[in-house]
Amino acid sequence: MSVIEIIKNRRATPPRLFAKKDLPNGSVEELLRSANWAPNHKKTEPWRFKVYRGEAKAKLAADARTLLLEKQKEGYPVAPEKIEKFASTIEQVPVAIAVILQPDSAGRLPEWEEIAAVSMAVQNMWLTATEMDLAAFWATPTFIELFDRLLELENNQKSLGFFYVGQVMMDFPSPGRRDWKEKIEWKD
Numbered sequence: 029m030s031v032i033e034i035i036k037n038r039r040a041t042p043p044r045l046f047a048k049k050d051l052p053n054g055s056v057e058e059l060l061r062s063a064n065w066a067p068n069h070k071k072t073e074p075w076r077f078k079v080y081r082g083e084a085k086a087k088l089a090a091d092a093r094t095l096l097l098e099k100q101k102e103g104y105p106v107a108p109e110k111i112e113k114f115a116s117t118i119e120q121v122p123v124a125i126a127v128i129l130q131p132d133s134a135g136r137l138p139e140w141e142e143i144a145a146v147s148m149a150v151q152n153m154w155l156t157a158t159e160m161d162l163a164a165f166w167a168t169p170t171f172i173e174l175f176d177r178l179l180e181l182e183n184n185q186k187s188l189g190f191f192y193v194g195q196v197m198m199d200f201p202s203p204g205r206r207d208w209k210e211k212i213e214w215k216d
């Protein structure tokens with residue numbers, strides 16, 4: 029596939045459509061190697077990933093369910109169905125990668141630049157997954173703001189959601205895009 033074909037074929041595939049099959053270690057490593065080539069300002073390389081599989085993934089799902097139900101009882105606005113959907117998705121996907129922002133310790137950059145760099149690292153993984161015929165999805169529910177302890181984040185780190193990867197069970201249709209020309213102003 030050419031780069032433009034990979035870009036167009038990349039899909040946010042709902043994890044319920046992932047095949048119930050494991051992913052070889054080598055495939056996950058390939059995605060992470062690709063992430064590491066993302067552009068970044070001042071060479072801060074602000075992306076960090078925690079790869080959850082097997083028992084660690086089952087524990088993450090169970091701990092997330094417990095934490096969110098507790099918070100919900102204390103008044104945090106999250107519906108029990110959302111909690112269940114989130115936890116069961118983590119249980120079902122073969123690999124859940126926590127996407128983490130590691131800000132520059134010297135504070136030389138505005139946060140948006142570092143979020144942009146992490147997002148480019150995620151896009152690298154996503155495009156590489158597409159080329160490898162894998163399914164992927166980036167989930168960013170609001171309640172991940174509660175996950176610092178669960179993900180054992182260091183003080184200044186921030187969770188930017190979960191990137192799920194699996195084997196393609198079926199192709200998911202593209203929602204398409206509005207015309208690119210609507211978003212452009214040519215200045216000649």
Ligand SMILES: Cc1cc2nc3c(=O)[nH]c(=O)nc-3n(C[C@H](O)[C@H](O)[C@H](O)COP(=O)(O)O)c2cc1C
Pocket residue numbers: 038039040041166167168169202203204
């Ligand atoms: C930063 C970011 C966060 C996202 N978070 C979610 C999410 O929490 N839930 C969701 O259903 N889709 C999420 N998506 C995926 C979008 O829904 C998806 O990209 C969009 O529907 C377009 O589909 P496509 O990527 O297959 O072209 C996210 C995408 C990005 C870039």
